[in-house]
Amino acid sequence: MTNQRPEAHQAGDHSAAATLPTQYAPAEVEGKLYERWVAAGYFEADAKSEKPPYTIVIPPPNVTGSLHLGHAFQHTLMDALTRRKRMQGYEALWLPGMDHAGIATQNKVEQQLAEEALSRHDVGRDAFVERVWQWKEEYGGRILGQMRRLGDGVDWSRERFTMDEGLSRAVQTIFKRLFEDGLIYRAERIINWCPRCHTAISDIEVEHEESAGELVSIRYGDGDESIVVATTRAETMLGDTAVAVHPDDERYAHLVGRTIALPLTDRRIPVVADAHVDPEFGTGAVKVTPAHDPNDFEIGRRHQLPSVTMMDEDARVTVHGPFLGLDRYEAREAVVGALREQGRIVAEKRPYMHAVGHCSRCKTTVEPRLSMQWWVKVGPLAQAAGDAVRDGRVQIHPKEMSGRYFDWVDNMHDWCISRQLWWGHRIPVWYGPDGEVVCLGPDEQPPSGEGWTQDPDVLDTWFSSALWPFSTLGWPERTADLAKFYPTDVLVTGHDIIFFWVARMMMFGLYAMDGVAPFHTVALTGLVRDEHGKKMSKSNPNSVDPLDWMDAYGSDAVRFTLARGANPGADVPIGEDWVQASRNFANKVWNATRFALMNGATVEGPLPELEDLSAEDRWILSRLYATVAEVDAFYEDYQFAKASDALYHFAWDEVFDWYVELSKTTLAKGGPAAAASRRVLGEVLDVALRLLHPVMPFVTDTLWTTLTGRESVVIAEWPSDRGFRDPAAEAEIATLQQLVTEVRRFRADQGLKPGQKVPARLDLAGTPLVAHEDAIRSLLRLQPAGDGFAATASLPVAGATVSLDLSGAIDVAAERKRLQKDLAAAEKELAQTSGKLSNENFMAKAPEPVVAKIRTRLAAAEADIARITAQLAALPEA
Incomplete structure (x- = not known):
């Protein structure tokens, strides 16, 4: 709509500039201004409003956390989106809250108890949980005050905590629904066990790092019955119940179905044929420890092998014999020593680099362990979560990151949701004296009578945070907030928690809310790094407190x-x-x-x-x-x-x-x-x-x-x-900018100071710049050409000519000497680079990147020579 007149905005009175200090002092403005915004209720959303809704729920920071640059980054983006939509006339809700952070918070309170020479078991479960609540009230939520410092425009009247009564009710409700639909079950499976935190942790809470280990090759059996296996965890052989080979591996065909002696024990174990074994890797034979390795567990199930648990919750050996009670690392050294004494160590490789899993919370090496746990059957839930993105109900932005999402939801394993902690949502299942199992909803009373006990475990923290987009709005009740603000509009989060949080919110949101996804868009961000692109870490000196x-x-x-x-x-x-x-x-x-x-x-x-x-x-x-x-x-x-x-x-x-x-x-x-x-x-x-x-x-x-x-x-x-x-006005000012920029560059090249005034004559006739002569002179510090004016340089620019009298304005001799020195250096560079490029031997041997770099240097030298030559020509005669 070219040349349509812009409309003005109505305004009231305004204060004079004197009300503004000469310099901006953020510390004197920000805190008071933020509290004024909150007191005025600007950030509070009204579920009864007729305005269109716009909703963002904050990724709930841990109650133990403090504001780091990653938080500041994502909060800035969420706040920007919400503030803009509020200004656009939407009923904008940015809902804040915190996560109870099961393991992290329990560790904090256990550290407090340790200072009193106590453990949680010394004080008992109820008293310990009460201590955690006290800690939360006294120390938790520091990050909420820091969010105010950042300027987060959140609706504080709707602040939520994952252990609030309402959110706890939502957790219990969805647990029972999933249980009754057969999507939650209890089973003995291999889990990741943290010997420090004494709990199961999910696959995505395990951080894998390359670590130097010791690969030892051990001969099981003797003579024709012998077979060699390799392992970095020799101590686990105490729990072996088989050796597996590939069904088509002729080297071991005579042993399949037979038993061989397991060293250091009085047991014999079978040799089984299983297609999982890679005959090309190592000796083509693997030890099978079903109670301490997920792949071995599956082999054990296929071949009905017993599972021997050879370590306890502290990762100490439980098998009777000389290794009983040893820590896993002590046991490893002792077992290898005993095998060496018997001549059963065929080969050793030190160090041997391999991926080792660590607890993301305490960095302890995790231990695969057979354990009875609660699980979510994710198959149908993950299918629905994938379909919601495939059919366009949910957009992932940028689109190229959809692949990460599909890689996860299309290949998701059942989710272990039970944790052996005391802080968290306790599993709402009761066991009776005769094997009864009862799952309770939020309004149901526990069964009465002797012998009934509640499951001691709590739920994975991510279970409750997966309900966040709707539990924070009052679900399972059909509240006005839920009707107005669900589904949310956009989830702004880092691509690193697609697996932890995004996929799980999708699964539970679609399940609980009748197929309505919890958000329309997932806007994925990257991670904040230091200026050199390195990951920030508290253990590195590059960590920054925002x-x-x-x-x-x-x-x-x-x-x-x-x-x-x-x-x-x-x-x-x-x-x-x-x-x-x-x-x-x-x-x-x-x-x-x-x-x-x-x-x-x-x-x-x-x-x-x-x-x-x-x-x-x-x-x-x-x-x-x-x-x-x-x-x-x-x-x-x-x-x-x-x-x-x-x-x-x-x-x-x-x-x-x-x-x-x-x-x-x-x-x-x-x-x-x-x-x-x-x-x-x-x-x-x-x-x-x-x-x-x-x-x-x-x-x-x-x-x-x-x-x-x-x-x-x-x-x-x-x-x-x-x-x-107004294209014409834009073209006119672009011409003015071109002229001013060129003359400024010339002035700088001549060594003139920015504020130094020089006489000049402007020939602007026939150009749109005639009306701008005063502005041009002001911007370029050009005085009118008076008597005695003698142009020493003329610059034709954009159809105009600017003539300058630089006599007396610069030391011509010194400037000429400086430019001649620069010209000599540029000519030397030109000679060197052109010489290399004309050398056939050099060109035949030099890598292309080297040649390209020299060509770039040649072009720069040519440009320098042209520029300096022009500057010399423009100098007045001395």
Whole structure:
């Protein structure tokens, strides 16, 4: 809609620039301003509102946690989305809360007890759980206060905790439904056991790291009955119940079906044929320990092998004999020593690198262990979770990350949900004296009578957090909140917890909410890394506390830095110098707004008619509304980095560097043109501050309320594209920018100081720049050409000519000497690079990247020679 007149926004009175300090001090603004927002109820959502809903639930941080850069990153993006939608007229709900973090929280309280020389068993279950609640009230939730520091616009009136009464009711309800539908069952399977935390943990809570071990090859049996197996865990041979070979391996065909002696024991074990064995790996024979290896467990089931548990919960040997009571590592050394004494060690390899699983919480090496546990049968649930993405009900953004999601949900194993802890949702199952099993719902009383006991285990923390999108809204009751705000609109989360959380929310949401997925879009982010791209870790010196940066540079600077690095799915490198640059940007916004207010910028009344606007006024309005459209498109595509970058360059490069500078000349002249510029300047800042608000809430609200006199930008209307475009004005100002840029470059090349004034004659006839002569002279520090003017250099640019008299402005002899030195260096570089490229022997042997680099150097040398030669020619005669 070219040349459509932009509409003005109504405004009230505004304070003078004097109300703004000369410098922006975030520490004096942020805390008080945030509490004012909360007190005003800006972030509270109304389930009775007729506005369209927009919902985001926060990935609940652990109650033990504190704000780290990863939290700050994702919270910034969620806050930006919610603030924008609120400004667009949606009933926006960003729901906060915390996760009870079973293992992590229990460990905290156990550490407290250890300082009193006590264990949880000394105080008993009920007293221990009470201690955990006390710890939570005293120390938990520190991160919630830190979220306020960041500026999170969450609805604190709806804050939730996964152990709240309402959420506990949801957990018990869905457990019973799944149990009655046959989707929860109890069975003895191999699980990952943490000997330190004394609990089962799921596969995705195991971190695998390359570790140096010892691979030993052991001969089982003797003579024709002997067979060699290799292992890094020699101690587990005490639990072997077979040796397995491939059915087609002729080397061992004579042994299949027979038994051989198991060293160091008085047992004989069978040799079985199983297709799982790779005949090409090692000796083609493997030891089978069904109670301590998941693959061996499956072999054991196929061949009806017994399972011998040879370690207890502390990973100590339980098999009677010389190794009884030894820790697994002590036992490993002792078993290898005993085998060596018997001459049964055929080969040893030290060190042997292999993947070893560790508990993600305490970093202890996990132990595969046969155990009776509770499981979710994930087959039908995972199928539904996959279908919801395949049929488009849920969009994964960016699309190329859908593969990770499908890899998980299409190959998911049954989920072990029981944990041998005391802190958490206790499994609602009771066992009777005669083998009865009763699962209770939230309103059902436990069975009475002697001999009834409740299952001692609690549920995996991820079980309750999988219900988060609907349990936080009141499910299983059909509340007004649930009706209004479910399903949520977007889940913003790191790609690293697709498996932990995203897939599980999908499974339970579809199951509990009648096939309605818990969110429309999953917007996946990368991980925050240091400026060199390395993963941040508390154990490394590159770890950063975002609160330190907030103290030093303000929350807006941290937020803008994070948003500007947020490309969908990609990791985000961040360094302190980038935060400093964002602080400088916030200061630039502050100073430009103060200048505008000091010069009478206003949002009062309509914008002037187009014929009353200068080319620079029409240009900046055209660019303003093009930027509105651009930013909107980027937000809808979750392109936070591109949206932030577009705003940065519009504000700094176009508004501050050009329009504000151009307007200084107009404002100095006064009259109708100045009045028009003051109104346009007010319009530009009004819209720009609203566009910046979602990622820089504090500085924008302070400036916007001062500029407009209105209540708060938090509840202001989001800018819309008015459709105003003026290609002619954009072309005209582009020509002006070209001329100013070229002359500035020439001045710099001649060694002139930025503020140094020189006489000049401008020949602008026949160009659109005639009307801009005053502005051009002001921007370039050019004085009128008076008597005695003698042009020593003429620059033809964009159809115009700028003639300069540099006599007396520079030391011509010194400048000529400097340029001649630079020219000699460039000519030497040209000779070296062209010589190499013309050398046939070099060209025949040099790798292509080396050749390409030399060609680049050659081109740079040629460009330098051309530039320096032109500078020398432009110098006046000495």
